[in-house]
Amino acid sequence: AKKIILDCDPGHDDAVAMLLAHANPEIELLGVTTIGGNQTLDKVTHNAQCLATEYGMEGVPIHAGCDRPLLRPVNPAAKEHGESGLDGVVLPEPAPLSEGHAVDFIIDTIMENEPGTVTLVPTGPLTNIAMAVRKEPRIVDRVKEVVLMGGGVHVGNRGPVAEFNIWTDPEAAKIVFNEPWPITMVGLDLTHQALATDEVAKKIADLGGPVADFVLGLFTFFRKAYQDSQGFEFPPVHDPCTVAYLIDPDIVKCVKVPIDVETAPGITNGMTVADFNAPIDETVHTQAAMELDFDGFWSLVVDAIDRVQKSG
Numbered sequence: 001a002k003k004i005i006l007d008c009d010p011g012h013d014d015a016v017a018m019l020l021a022h023a024n025p026e027i028e029l030l031g032v033t034t035i036g037g038n039q040t041l042d043k044v045t046h047n048a049q050c051l052a053t054e055y056g057m058e059g060v061p062i063h064a065g066c067d068r069p070l071l072r073p074v075n076p077a078a079k080e081h082g083e084s085g086l087d088g089v090v091l092p093e094p095a096p097l098s099e100g101h102a103v104d105f106i107i108d109t110i111m112e113n114e115p116g117t118v119t120l121v122p123t124g125p126l127t128n129i130a131m132a133v134r135k136e137p138r139i140v141d142r143v144k145e146v147v148l149m150g151g152g153v154h155v156g157n158r159g160p161v162a163e164f165n166i167w168t169d170p171e172a173a174k175i176v177f178n179e180p181w182p183i184t185m186v187g188l189d190l191t192h193q194a195l196a197t198d199e200v201a202k203k204i205a206d207l208g209g210p211v212a213d214f215v216l217g218l219f220t221f222f223r224k225a226y227q228d229s230q231g232f233e234f235p236p237v238h239d240p241c242t243v244a245y246l247i248d249p250d251i252v253k254c255v256k257v258p259i260d261v262e263t264a265p266g267i268t269n270g271m272t273v274a275d276f277n278a279p280i281d282e283t284v285h286t287q288a289a290m291e292l293d294f295d296g297f298w299s300l301v302v303d304a305i306d307r308v309q310k311s312g
């Protein structure tokens with residue numbers, strides 16, 4: 001199984017990423033770390049703890065991380081995720097929070113495991129990852145790869161070309177994208193294909209059960225929020241696309257391309273800039289996810305719900 005650390009800001013779609021990472025046998029979830037983003041750090045951390053209970057996740061450490069970006073103020077996505085960060089569902093009691101900062105957990109976990117065996121899966125702003133790199137630069141060569149939800153190629157949800165996770169902390173993103181580790185950017189080009197349509201909801205409803213109902217509750221709220229805030233009929237469930245790619249790389253088609261981050265103020269601030277004019281040689285350590293196998297993706301999510309309900 002692939003060992004991963006999920007660095008997240010739950011968040012309706014982070015919640016599905018956590019479910020997929022916990023349930024699928026191809027993934028060994030070494031720990032969950034949290035970052036302020038969709039909501040403030042205290043709220044997203046509490047949400048992660050409650051989700052661990054909901055999914056029956058035993059013994060997976062949860063560590064809270066940075067409570068704000070490196071330079072920018074926190075700008076929660078309250079319209080899309082609600083005041084709690086997980087509006088639309090009733091949350092169970094929280095699982096315990098582990099001692100110690102997320103940045104130290106990320107560093108220690110990578111340094112304690114064999115080189116090239118731990119994958120980082122950030123699905124929120126990249127502050128914790130940037131801080132970890134600055135505190136312990138040796139993690140860059142030891143990490144197997146970074147598969148992050150964020151950015152996109154000339155697409156945005158915070159203005160014309162910025163995506164929320166990057167836009168929230170562009171300086172952290174610039175640090176992360178400029179380290180020489182392998183990065184798969186699972187951006188909006190890809191995740192806007194991962195729509196929770198009526199047919200998807202029906203498959204989950206047909207499964208039945210408490211976790212199926214929980215996920216449907218997430219989707220119901222997220223769908224209304226997306227209709228009201230971005231005019232989408234169905235909500236794109238961004239974050240689990242990262243885990244799905246790790247489970248089955250054929251589910252996501254990627255293109256190798258140099259990617260950097262714009263941190264200058266102005267209309268392109270927070271943009272991930274893919275340079276398709278550059279030569280693609282072995283120095284290119286970044287790739288952008290562009291095409292999703294819709295049915296393959298959703299079958300993994302339905303399977304994860306089924307597995308968690310069966311092991312409950």
Ligand SMILES: Nc1ccc([C@@H]2N[C@H](CO)[C@@H](O)[C@H]2O)cc1
Pocket residue numbers: 009011012013014038077080123124149157163164165238239
């Ligand atoms: N409108 C909006 C939707 C999702 C998000 C969060 N940020 C990323 C998508 O931009 C995902 O990680 C998701 O959790 C932010 C804003």
Ligand SMILES: [Ca+2]
Pocket residue numbers: 008009010011013014038123124239
């Ligand atoms: Ca997220």
